[in-house]
Amino acid sequence: MSAVELGMPRVGFFTDTSVCIGCKACEVACKEWNVVPAKGALDLTGESFDNTSELSADSWRHVAFIEQQVQTPTETGSAEGVRWLMSSDVCKHCTHSACLDVCPTGSLFRTEFGTVVVQQDICNGCGYCVSACPYGVIAQREDDGRVFKCTMCYDRLKVGSEPACAQACPTQSIQFGDLDELRGRAQARVEELHAAGQDKARLYGESPDDGVGGAGAFFLLLDEPEVYGLPPDPVVTTRDVGAMWRRAGAAAATLLAGVAAAYLTDRG
Amino acid sequence: MSPRRGPQEEFTSYYGRPILKPPTWAPLDIAGYLFAGGLAGASSALAAGAELTGRSALARATRLTALGAIGVSFVALVHDLGRPARFVNMLRVAKPTSPMSMGSWLLSAYAPLVGLAAGAELVPLPVLRRVAPTAGRGAAVLGAGVATYTAVLIGDTAVPTWHDAHRHLPFVFAGSAAASAGGVASALTPLAQSAPARRLAVAAAAAELVATTAMERSGHLSMETLHEGRARTLMTSAKGLTGGGALVLGALGGRYRAAAAVGGLALAAGSVCLRFGIFEAGRESTIDPKYVVQPQREAMRSQAPVA
Numbered sequence: 415m416s417a418v419e420l421g422m423p424r425v426g427f428f429t430d431t432s433v434c435i436g437c438k439a440c441e442v443a444c445k446e447w448n449v450v451p452a453k454g455a456l457d458l459t460g461e462s463f464d465n466t467s468e469l470s471a472d473s474w475r476h477v478a479f480i481e482q483q484v485q486t487p488t489e490t491g492s493a494e495g496v497r498w499l500m501s502s503d504v505c506k507h508c509t510h511s512a513c514l515d516v517c518p519t520g521s522l523f524r525t526e527f528g529t530v531v532v533q534q535d536i537c538n539g540c541g542y543c544v545s546a547c548p549y550g551v552i553a554q555r556e557d558d559g560r561v562f563k564c565t566m567c568y569d570r571l572k573v574g575s576e577p578a579c580a581q582a583c584p585t586q587s588i589q590f591g592d593l594d595e596l597r598g599r600a601q602a603r604v605e606e607l608h609a610a611g612q613d614k615a616r617l618y619g620e621s622p623d624d625g626v627g628g629a630g631a632f633f634l635l636l637d638e639p640e641v642y643g644l645p646p647d648p649v650v651t652t653r654d655v656g657a658m659w660r661r662a663g664a665a666a667a668t669l670l671a672g673v674a675a676a677y678l679t680d681r682g
Numbered sequence: 683m684s685p686r687r688g689p690q691e692e693f694t695s696y697y698g699r700p701i702l703k704p705p706t707w708a709p710l711d712i713a714g715y716l717f718a719g720g721l722a723g724a725s726s727a728l729a730a731g732a733e734l735t736g737r738s739a740l741a742r743a744t745r746l747t748a749l750g751a752i753g754v755s756f757v758a759l760v761h762d763l764g765r766p767a768r769f770v771n772m773l774r775v776a777k778p779t780s781p782m783s784m785g786s787w788l789l790s791a792y793a794p795l796v797g798l799a800a801g802a803e804l805v806p807l808p809v810l811r812r813v814a815p816t817a818g819r820g821a822a823v824l825g826a827g828v829a830t831y832t833a834v835l836i837g838d839t840a841v842p843t844w845h846d847a848h849r850h851l852p853f854v855f856a857g858s859a860a861a862s863a864g865g866v867a868s869a870l871t872p873l874a875q876s877a878p879a880r881r882l883a884v885a886a887a888a889a890e891l892v893a894t895t896a897m898e899r900s901g902h903l904s905m906e907t908l909h910e911g912r913a914r915t916l917m918t919s920a921k922g923l924t925g926g927g928a929l930v931l932g933a934l935g936g937r938y939r940a941a942a943a944v945g946g947l948a949l950a951a952g953s954v955c956l957r958f959g960i961f962e963a964g965r966e967s968t969i970d971p972k973y974v975v976q977p978q979r980e981a982m983r984s985q986a987p988v989a
């Protein structure tokens with residue numbers, strides 16, 4: 415189905431957060447392979463083990479850490495315990511990708527793999543994509559002026575290898591492959607978790623019917639998306655652009671009519 | 683430590699962090715451009731009317747205003763780029779899905795026409811005088827587009843306040859642009875010729891206030907950002923200046939040149955405040971994740987099949 419949506423075969427990421435151990439190997443592998451600069455001095459946030467905080471121009475994978483107070487069953491009943499949620503976030507490589515739609519230079523483009531990539535030699539740093547992305551992924555590097563984000567290791571895909579993060583992940587939390595096949599695998603996994611009593615397990619971004627036409631990088635989450643800092647159900651805003659142009663056209667016509675009226679109502 | 687919960691949040695966010703990235707745009711550049719582009723576009727429309735009805739002083743004032751404002755717009759737009767030297771990349775492609783791309787083409791067609799129309803006022807060349815009327819009429823039509831497409835430019839983003847306002851913004855911006863252009867022209871033109879500018883300014887100010895109120899009452903959660911913090915100050919000032927400016931201009935602007943100047947400039951200042959207010963409210967709406975999470979949750983609930 416994904417091939418039909420884009421009219422091309424398509425690869426993607428399935429990030430199964432239920433097996434993530436929070437090792438951040440993906441973050442490191444991404445930085446190393448893509449020569450992404452460090453943020454500067456280590457800034458301890460106090461937010462569990464997360465000192466990366468968000469996806470940005472200099473963080474193309476971001477491992478979120480969430481500590482939840484839960485009741486855990488014990489032999490004598492239940493006790494207060496901590497549940498850890500860890501999830502490696504990344505650009506969603508949307509089917510209907512707002513960043514790509516709005517880019518005025520054609521710097522952002524759809525690759526032959528169905529992914530979304532910035533051409534750094536073209537980007538003029540207008541920042542439109544930054545405000546368009548409903549996931550807050552793409553961002554500007556201040557000292558450089560251009561925008562940066564995950565390329566799904568476009569250079570590695572071209573030579574037939576998998577992205578650095580997927581290769582580095584020791585638990586197969588990050589799985590790379592044909593998108594349709596990943597969707598099938600994810601469905602089986604979520605059913606397995608439901609059968610094991612994890613009833614909050616859910617897939618996020620896998621459906622081609624969602625507001626972005628399905629993400630090329632989708633997730634298995636163990637709680638609500640917003641707990642992980644993800645928007646619950648974003649809709650690509652460029653979907654309304656036709657209606658917006660029509661409204662603007664009507665407003666422009668009203669403006670001209672108003673000016674004409676200002677002259678025509680003249681008595682003097 | 684458990685994730686922080688904001689006081690009114692009905693959901694757990696990720697340590698209270700934003701979901702969206704705030705706009706990279708500098709307020710002075712982009713909110714400034716929203717104003718200057720609107721002033722230019724609507725001034726061109728006024729200028730064409732002045733030319734057609736033989737009001738040479740009004741034509742001169744509005745043509746020069748349009749030229750100055752579009753010049754400022756270009757400087758602001760280029761300055762705001764992360765890589766200003768690459769600004770010509772805007773014309774690499776033409777993409778209807780990108781309002782910025784369409785806007786760049788629109789401006790590239792509009793600005794030379796403004797230059798030709800205003801050129802006739804600045805350089806006494808017969809050829810310029812001959813093409814100025816036609817160029818000016820072209821600039822009027824394109825100018826209406828320049829004054830309103832900026833609503834699509836900011837509406838077509840994930841910024842909650844801007845996107846939620848996308849139905850109202852074109853009319854808010856059209857009104858604001860016409861009010862500022864009419865106001866500036868009233869201030870710069872002798873009373874004998876400025877009557878159409880005054881009429882436009884007063885009517886547009888009223889239209890802008892109506893459209894802004896409709897936008898604020900559209901029921902979107904994000905509209906509350908228009909009433910908080912700095913945006914609140916700006917939006918309140920915008921209403922005061924626009925309403926007051928229109929009253930002074932309408933009541934006294936036909937008799938006293940000073941009143942026309944005061945009222946007209948107040949309208950322009952009101953337009954400035956409105957653009958900066960909407961810009962600021964949008965920025966704020968990207969910071970608090972509730973403007974992303976709550977509306978999306980509500981949409982999901984209303985779409986969910988009733989079990």
Ligand code: SF4
Pocket residue numbers: 505506507508511512513514530546547548549550551552563
């Ligand atoms: S997640 Fe954002 S940056 Fe990534 S493809 Fe979608 S819109 Fe573009």
Ligand code: SF4
Pocket residue numbers: 513516517518519520521522532536537538539540541542543544560561
């Ligand atoms: S910042 Fe670069 S990639 Fe983003 S929309 Fe502008 S030109 Fe395109």
